[in-house]
Amino acid sequence: AQSVTQLGSHVSVSEGALVLLRCNYSSSVPPYLFWYVQYPNQGLQLLLKYTSAATLVKGINGFEAEFKKSETSFHLTKPSAHMSDAAEYFCAVSLFATNKLIFGTGTLLAVQP
């Protein structure tokens, strides 16, 4: 069964520093991959998604992610963190021939001034 693993339940960076949130997937076939962001007491909002087009995907708020099949990874990055980026981030996978979207356990990003 497909799944996603997010390494690091908590990540803290300084404002202006690089943000790197890790996501690895397990799947025997190419998956669709997503990153969602959740601000406190809100629902989830799509940041970006990979659907087998370009391997480098650009999303909202300056985030991007690169699909690396050889490493089964889909890490989320942002060159310069902003205070408003503090939130919880979820990686998710959806497989062809299933109707389900499976989420990782989330990474809480803290941005220090």
Add this chain to the structure above:
Amino acid sequence: NAGVTQTPKFRVLKTGQSMTLLCAQDMNHEYMYWYRQDPGMGLRLIHYSVGEGTTAKGEVPDGYNVSRLKKQNFLLGLESAAPSQTSVYFCASRHPDSLGNTIYFGEGSWLTVV
């Protein structure tokens, strides 16, 4: 444009009580989902539906029932609430044309079982 709307937003239940969470979407989506979110566990799929009149079990279906009598509505029921069902519940919907299509979430329903 309302998108995905969940009611109620907050509810406190006593152990053994029953209740129904309502999810409504106005995007004409075929697929609808119910997730629960617990600290450190991410979102786990409870039940889902691929169309009116259909439902299927997700990862954690025990203790819950669902119904999809109308395309726009997806109801989640707790027949006999337990403290372990204290959680935040999210409804979501998606168009089926492509599994790469964005899934849209409601704003969540906070349920406490005492």
